[in-house]
Amino acid sequence: MTGGTKLRILVTDGDNRSALAATRSLGRAGYHVAVAHHHHPALASSSRYCRARIQTPDPQKDPEAFCTAIVEAVRTHRLDAVMPMSDITTLTLARAMQDGLLDCRMCAPPLDKLEAAADKRTTLELAMQLGVPVPRSIVLEQHRDAERDLDLPYPLVIKPARSRVWYKGKWLFNAVSYARTPEELQATLREFVPAQFPVLLQERIEGPGVGVFACYDRGRLVALFSHRRLREKPPSGGVSVLRESVPVDPAADAHAQALLGALAWHGPAMVEFKMDQRDNSLKLMEINGRLWGSLQLAIDAGVDFPRLMARIMAEDNVTPVLSYRIGVRTRWLWGDVDSILALFLKSREELNLPPDHPGRWRTLLDFLVPWSRGLRYEVLSLEDPRPWIYESRHWLFPKRSKSH
Known part of the structure; x- marks a missing residue:
């Protein structure tokens, strides 16, 4: 299947923000996108670009039944490829492909490579062998x-x-x-x-996080991106809620390519470091062998990972995308609200805030600025408003959302 053929693609983990970003990206490019989740509506299946909703068991509770449902959905909906969005679904479906149960395409390395990347002890040992600094x-x-x-x-x-x-x-x-x-x-x-x-x-390494986001086509680098985290949830470090595209740090790039090259990587990966403020050296934190929550920022900045992955799965010739717009920001509004509430409801000690955190009032002042040059909202879209309505309802009425 070559020559720009539009695949029929199944996106899993429909309540993930990365699933919404992929659904919008692929749908706008003309791909037939089905969204799988254990309840509907979900964030991504609320999008106008979702062409079919696939109901599955919860992969966290019953991965075997989830896998069976995906295999059946691929057959009945004539789907060509699956794009998993979480660690659990990626590993579960990679195992199904290895066992010959799932007959479709997936932009991911073999199961043993995924498991090696997911194991922090294994990546720590690999990094030490390659001379990549670690805590x-x-x-x-x-x-x-x-x-x-x-x-x-x-x-x-x-x-x-x-x-x-x-x-x-x-x-x-x-x-x-x-x-x-x-x-x-x-x-x-x-x-x-x-x-x-x-x-x-x-x-504990004190200093800013430095992430390298990449995509490989059977060991060949085809996409590279980086951002800096401006605010996180929880505030001590976790999921980014406000972030900005920045040039790729040369040392982080070299370390990430060494690690992923040693793994003969295929598909997307996120390699996370922290800049040690004691000596300004990078220290490896982890490797995630999947798409990431802040995927929308990379797309907005000009590195459309889902479309690149679709072309890789279609065996098209993919031109590497190694440059992008700098200074683009995306904000996950409800995540940002959670972060600011945590700052005011818990003490610095409870939150384990690092010494250089700006504190409650400075963060609140920044939070109250609704717009700045280059800022985009991650879920909110006037052209595709239903996911924002869905997310807002579930944030405002969480008890009602538990009925799913």
């Missing part, structure tokens, strides 16, 4: 390993090697947490079940 780290195989002298300064970052683990019939989400004292560390580790180990303990 000082200790790997705990079990809870009692933390009883020895750790030789790391507090506060510590507690980072399970895998963000998601399958345990007793469900997925556990392993969030990054912090410990200011040995007692806090022990209390946190006691809450972990054996499946959540190994756990990485790392020194």
Whole structure:
């Protein structure tokens, strides 16, 4: 299938903002887009560019039934390709393709490469082999390993090697947490079940995040992008709610390409670093082998990852997109509201704010500016308003949304 053929594409995880960005991008380009989720309407399936809604079981609760539903949807809707938007759906569908259950295209590397990228201990070891700087780290195989002298300064970052683990019939989400004292560390580790180990303990790196966003076509780099986070949810660091396109940091670019090259990567990936303010050196945080929540910013700046991925899956000749507009901003408004509320409802200590955080009132002043040059809103679109209406209703009336 070559020569610019328009694939029929299934986008999963319909309530993700990345799914909405992909649905809009592909739909505007003339692709037939179906959206899969465990309830409808969902954020992406509310879009005018969604041509079909696919109801599936929740992949977090029953990945096998989810996979069966996707296989059936591909067959009955005559879909050519699937574009997963989360770690769980990416790994689940990659496993189905490896086992010969799913007969369609997916812009992702083989399962073993995805699993290597998803395992923070594996990426830490790979980075050290390649000379990519990493935070000082200790790997705990079990809870009692933390009883020895750790030789790391507090506060510590507690980072399970895998963000998601399958345990007793469900997925556990392993969030990054912090410990200011040995007692806090022990209390946190006691809450972990054996499946959540190994756990990485790392020194906390103070400084701005630096991300490299890339897409590869069977080991060949075809897209590169970077942004800086201006505000996050939670405020101490997490999901970006206001961000701006910036030139790719040369050192981050070199490190990211070394890592992804060693993995013989195929498809999208996000490589995250932090700039250590002690010596202005980059330290690797993690690799995510999928599209990311702030995808809309890259599209607005001129790097349309979903369309590039569609062309790769169609086996078209893809011209690399390595330049883009600098200074473009996107804002996720309801996420920004959550972030500012957290600042006023919790203390600096509860939020684990870094010393250089501007604080409540400075952040509030910036928050109250509704528009600036180059600013776009991520979900809100006058040309496609239904996703914004859907998201606003679910933010304002969360109890009602739980009925889905």
